[in-house]
Amino acid sequence: MSDQTAAIDIPAVQTEPRQKPVEAPNENGAGGGMFAFRAALPQRIEAAIAVGWCLVLLLAWEVSVRMGWVSSLFFPPPSIVLTRLWEMTAHEDLIYQAGVSTLRVWMAFGVSALMAVPIGIVMSSYRVVGAALEPVIDFIRYLPVPALVPLSIIWLGVGEETKIFLLWLGTFFQLVLLIADDARRAPHEYIEIAFTVGAKPRHILTDVCFRSMLPSMFDSFRITLGWCWTYLIIAEIVAADSGLGFVIWTARRYMHTADVMAGVVAIGIIGLVTDQILRRMHKRLFRYL
Amino acid sequence: MSEPYLFFHGITKRFGDTEVVAPFFDLKIAHNEFVVFLGPSGCGKTTLMRMVGGLEMPTTGQILLEGELAGPPDRRRGMVFQSYSSFPWLTLAENVAYGMRYRGDLSAEEKRERCSHYLEMVGLADFADAYPNRVSGGMRQRVAIARTLAAGSEVLLMDEPFGALDAQRRERLQAELRKIHRRDAKTVVFVTHDVEEAVFLADRIIVFSRRPARMLADLDVLSILGPDRPISLRDEERFFRLRTEVLQMVRAAAGDDE
Numbered sequence: 001m002s003d004q005t006a007a008i009d010i011p012a013v014q015t016e017p018r019q020k021p022v023e024a025p026n027e028n029g030a031g032g033g034m035f036a037f038r039a040a041l042p043q044r045i046e047a048a049i050a051v052g053w054c055l056v057l058l059l060a061w062e063v064s065v066r067m068g069w070v071s072s073l074f075f076p077p078p079s080i081v082l083t084r085l086w087e088m089t090a091h092e093d094l095i096y097q098a099g100v101s102t103l104r105v106w107m108a109f110g111v112s113a114l115m116a117v118p119i120g121i122v123m124s125s126y127r128v129v130g131a132a133l134e135p136v137i138d139f140i141r142y143l144p145v146p147a148l149v150p151l152s153i154i155w156l157g158v159g160e161e162t163k164i165f166l167l168w169l170g171t172f173f174q175l176v177l178l179i180a181d182d183a184r185r186a187p188h189e190y191i192e193i194a195f196t197v198g199a200k201p202r203h204i205l206t207d208v209c210f211r212s213m214l215p216s217m218f219d220s221f222r223i224t225l226g227w228c229w230t231y232l233i234i235a236e237i238v239a240a241d242s243g244l245g246f247v248i249w250t251a252r253r254y255m256h257t258a259d260v261m262a263g264v265v266a267i268g269i270i271g272l273v274t275d276q277i278l279r280r281m282h283k284r285l286f287r288y289l
Numbered sequence: 290m291s292e293p294y295l296f297f298h299g300i301t302k303r304f305g306d307t308e309v310v311a312p313f314f315d316l317k318i319a320h321n322e323f324v325v326f327l328g329p330s331g332c333g334k335t336t337l338m339r340m341v342g343g344l345e346m347p348t349t350g351q352i353l354l355e356g357e358l359a360g361p362p363d364r365r366r367g368m369v370f371q372s373y374s375s376f377p378w379l380t381l382a383e384n385v386a387y388g389m390r391y392r393g394d395l396s397a398e399e400k401r402e403r404c405s406h407y408l409e410m411v412g413l414a415d416f417a418d419a420y421p422n423r424v425s426g427g428m429r430q431r432v433a434i435a436r437t438l439a440a441g442s443e444v445l446l447m448d449e450p451f452g453a454l455d456a457q458r459r460e461r462l463q464a465e466l467r468k469i470h471r472r473d474a475k476t477v478v479f480v481t482h483d484v485e486e487a488v489f490l491a492d493r494i495i496v497f498s499r500r501p502a503r504m505l506a507d508l509d510v511l512s513i514l515g516p517d518r519p520i521s522l523r524d525e526e527r528f529f530r531l532r533t534e535v536l537q538m539v540r541a542a543a544g545d546d547e
């Protein structure tokens with residue numbers, strides 16, 4: 001394109017009257033658009049609202065304690081909880097304890113996953129196996145883990161095994177059903193494509209079913225890993241001399257409410273960070289989705 | 290015809306109490322023939338086609354391919370589905386190459402060559418490294434076609450492969466499929482309930498009744514429209530006339546007892 005035509009084109013475009021952005025039909029006054037039923041919300045505003053509300057709640061809490069409306073023995077204000085969290089991290093052994101807990105969670109989760117993946121896949125691929133295992137698994141799945149604490153102590157004592165066992169108990173039976181479900185959801189078209197290019201049944205499992213279920217399996221992992229943290233506290237409260245559950249439980253004994261809360265916050269932070277990392281990994285690994 | 294290439298020999302098919310194919314269904318298909326199964330929704334076209342692929346067993350009767358029992362699925366009979374027709378986790382090139390994955394008779398070099406050859410043939414050479422979610426539905430169907438060709442399938446089984454595409458893409462792809470069929474002679478069984486598509490593509494149209502499927506008509510389109518099917522064929526009088534004729538036949542079939 002020559003300069004001349006460009007020179008003619010540009011002003012022509014600019015003098016065009018600008019179109020007003022289309023407004024929501026039920027907009028009612030200043031900023032009312034975002035309160036319309038099921039209205040879209042820009043991501044930045046959404047994040048701002050989320051963070052803003054958290055800050056407001058924390059501030060309300062802080063003020064309530066400072067004004068003496070609620071007892072700081074029971075509700076230490078956020079400023080003190082955060083200070084304690086910092087002190088425990090920097091000068092006490094919170095990092096170590098968090099490390100111990102994380103290790104336990106990942107160990108138990110690893111065992112669960114290693115068992116759940118093959119068993120879940122086999123359960124969904126061979127109805128015979130599924131029919132045999134599903135009732136048992138369903139039964140155990142609904143047993144509350146705390147109810148099994150006495151049994152596991154009788155069986156395994158109060159050592160490391162008990163904790164891992166309890167975590168495993170809480171996750172394996174859930175995970176195996178999730179995995180079985182993921183495997184079942186592989187579209188039969190994929191399997192038939194494989195057969196019609198000459199695949200044998202043994203290829204189907206690895207080349208098709210496993211590949212097609214990977215993204216949802218990864219999600220199942222992410223979800224059960226979160227549950228693992230729930231059971232960790234139970235396991236560590238019952239019998240432990242280390243870990244975040246132990247820290248929280250010890251602090252409770254001395255009514256160090258701020259320390260209890262700091263421990264809880266630490267778990268929350270670890271959970272949040274892990275989840276975010278796994279979400280990112282999911283996005284990178286499964287870019288084809 | 291001494292020995293039919295593909296032979297539906299006295300087929301019946303029922304799922305539980307549902308009779309899907311009326312008793313003693315017989316059909317002979319010649320080598321390199323492009324046969325379209327046309328019929329009302331739910332009449333059993335897919336089931337019949339899947340039986341050729343070995344994905345469904347006839348309740349009684351046999352399907353013979355070159356005189357031999359067709360049996361369980363293998364790469365002689367390739368499938369192109371309407372959806373989930375390619376693997377989302379493989380690039381287009383990898384999807385085409387997947388057709389040869391279980392072939393021990395080709396060297397890696399030969400596989401690579403065939404892969405680019407068929408990608409080229411379906412016009413996707415420029416998108417070799419894209420994932421299916423990045424390309425149009427029409428391209429995904431072409432990949433599936435290329436995969437079956439790369440696999441060396443002799444019979445292409447296509448179940449409403451263009452059903453989810455918009456009209457323009459559909460027409461283009463139909464013309465291309467006809468060209469591929471001309472160039473790379475294959476026997477095609479193509480299922481659709483779109484009359485225009487059927488007339489445009491087919492050497493031969495089998496019109497089915499409502500379920501249980503019976504053969505209502507066996508139309509020789511090849512002798513009327515010839516083997517070449519340019520897109521402009523759609524504007525021709527003979528195409529129109531044939532389409533109307535088939536349309537009336539299908540309406541009658543669908544209206545059997547409605």
Ligand SMILES: Nc1ncnc2c1ncn2[C@@H]1O[C@H](COP(=O)(O)OP(=O)(O)OP(=O)(O)O)[C@@H](O)[C@H]1O
Pocket residue numbers: 304307309328329330331332333334335336337482500
């Ligand atoms: N696996 C199966 N189990 C039970 N019934 C089935 C099964 N597969 C198909 N059918 C039934 O058989 C009948 C014919 O199905 P089929 O898919 O062959 O029809 P179709 O002609 O391809 O229909 P459409 O045009 O809707 O794709 C339908 O009524 C369907 O519900």
Ligand SMILES: [Mg+2]
Pocket residue numbers: 334335336448480
């Ligand atoms: Mg069908």
